[in-house]
Amino acid sequence: MYDVAVIGAGAAGMMAAAVAGQRGLKVVLLDHAERLAEKIRISGGGRCNFTNKGTTAANFISQNPHFCRSALAGYTANDFIQLVNQYGIGWHEKHRGQLFCNDSSESIIAMLRSECDKGRVAWRMPCAVHEVGQQASCFVLRTDAGTIRAHNLVVATGGLAIPKLGATDFALKLARQFGLKVVEPRPALVPLLFDAQQWQPFSTLSGVALEARVSTSSPVLGKPTAKPLLTQFDEDLLFTHKGLSGPAILQISSYWNPGQPIVLDLAPDANIERTLQETRQGNRQLLSSVLASIWPKRLAEQWLKNTPDLPKQIGDMRLADAPNAVLSSLARHIHEWSLVPSGTAGYRKAEVMRGGVDTRYLDQRSMEAKPVAGLYFVGEAVDVTGWLGGYNFQWAWSSAVACARAIKAKEFQ
Ligand SMILES: Cc1cc2nc3c(=O)[nH]c(=O)nc-3n(C[C@H](O)[C@H](O)[C@H](O)COP(=O)(O)OP(=O)(O)OC[C@H]3O[C@@H](n4cnc5c(N)ncnc54)[C@H](O)[C@@H]3O)c2cc1C
Incomplete structure (x- = not known):
C-alpha cells in the first residue's frame, strides 16, 4: 500500500x-x-x-x-x-x-x-x-x-x-x-499544411527562413459569442515542402482553428509602400531584385511569380515603371498575406497537445x-x-x- x-x-x-x-x-x-x-x-x-x-x-x-x-x-x-x-x-x-x-x-x-x-x-x-x-x-x-x-x-x-x-x-x-x-x-505547436496544388509553387522554397509577424483571429475559448480575439507572434517563419513551420507558425498553430486564415506580414519592421515610393525615382531595378534586398532571393522570385492577385510579370517590372496601384497592392500583399491552411502536421510532429x-x-x-x-x-x-x-x-x-x-x-x- x-x-x-x-x-x-x-x-x-x-x-x-x-x-x-x-x-x-x-x-x-x-x-x-x-x-x-x-x-x-x-x-x-x-x-x-x-x-x-x-x-x-x-x-x-x-x-x-x-x-x-x-x-x-x-x-x-x-x-x-x-x-x-x-x-x-x-x-x-x-x-x-x-x-x-x-x-x-x-x-x-x-x-x-x-x-x-x-x-x-x-x-x-x-x-x-x-x-x-x-x-x-x-x-x-x-x-x-x-x-x-x-x-x-x-x-x-x-x-x-x-x-x-x-x-x-x-x-x-x-x-x-x-x-x-x-x-x-488537438495537436498544437505544430507545422501547418496547405492544399498540395495551392502550395506547389511554394514547395520549392523549402528551407527558406525569414522573420515574420503571423496572426489569426480565434473565438475566445469558452465564450463562443464573444468578439474573436486577434493573436499575433513575431518570430521566424520556415517554408517546408508541404506548408509552413518555424517558431512563428508553431506558436500560431496553437490558436488556429480549421477553416480560419492565418495572416503573414513578411516584412514586419518595414513600411514597404513608403520604402518603394521613396526609392522609386529613376530606379531601374527589377521588383524581384528590390525584394531580394530584404528577403532571400529565392523567396523574392517565387513569391512574386506565384502570389495570386498580383500581376503575373510583376517581378520583371522595373521599380521606376511600376504604377502606384501595383506598388500599393504589392505592399498590401507583403504585409497581409492571407492563407487558409488545410490542416496541421498532426500529433506525429506536434510538440504538445492542446x-x-x-x-x-x-x-x-x-x-x-x-x-x-x-x-x-x-x-x-x-x-x-x-x-x-x-x-x-x-x-x-x-x-x-x-x-x-x-x-x-x-x-x-
Ligand atoms: C520534440 C519536442 C520538443 C519539446 N521541447 C520543449 C522545450 O524545449 N521546452 C518546453 O517547455 N516544452 C517542450 N516540449 C513539450 C514538453 O516536452 C511537454 O509539454 C512536457 O514533457 C509535458 O510533461 P508531462 O510530464 O506532462 O508529460 P510527458 O513528459 O510527456 O510524460 C508523460 C509520461 O507518461 C508516460 N505514459 C504515457 N502513457 C502512459 C501509460 N498509458 N502508462 C504508463 N505511462 C504512460 C510516457 O511514457 C511519459 O514518460 C517539447 C515536446 C516535444 C515533443
Missing part, C-alpha cells in the same frame, strides 16, 4: 513523485516506456528549454485562462532555476527569457531522478497500467508488475504528441472513467479532481497549453509541485 501512485515518469510525474516523496510520503512511480523521459531528452534540440524567466498566465491557452495562476505562483521559474543551480547544471538564456542547458537535457533527467531518490520513490518501469479502480478509500491499479494499491493517484501521462515516444490518451480515458469532462484535444482534462473539474491549488478525492491530474494532460519557449515544462513543474504539496497521507485525510 502506497500513499501515492504516480503514473507517467515524464517531467510532471518525476517532479510530483520527488516532492511527495521528500515530504515523507510513500510513493511509487510507474511508466510504460523503455527509456526514461524521452520528451525531456529530445526537448530544445537536446538541450531542454527547461523554463522561461518571463512566465505568466498569459503564456498559456486554456478554457479557463486563470486556472494556471495559483500553481505558477506557488512554484516559479526562479524556483526551478534554483534547483538547477543546486545541481551545478550550466544554463544560458537564448531568446526572450528561454533558458536552455549548456550541455545536454540528460542533466535535467539525472537531476529529477536524483530528486526522486532523495524522496525514496519506488520505480516500476517499464510497466503498463491495464486498469484503475477504487476499493474502499484506495485506488487499485492492475499493472504488469501486479496489483498496486495507493491512497492517492497522480496521473502524469502527458498528452498525445509524438505517439512513437510513448504518448497515449491514458489521462483522458481515465478522466472520463471517473466522470470528468475533457476539452477536445485541450485535455477540463480545469472546471480540478482544484487549481492542488490539481485534485473535484468529484474524486485523492485523484490528481498534472502536466500536459490538463487543459493548460503553453507557448513555445519553456512554458510547457514550467507548467509541468508548477502543476506537479502544487499537487505534491497538497497530497495528504492517509491518517490526515
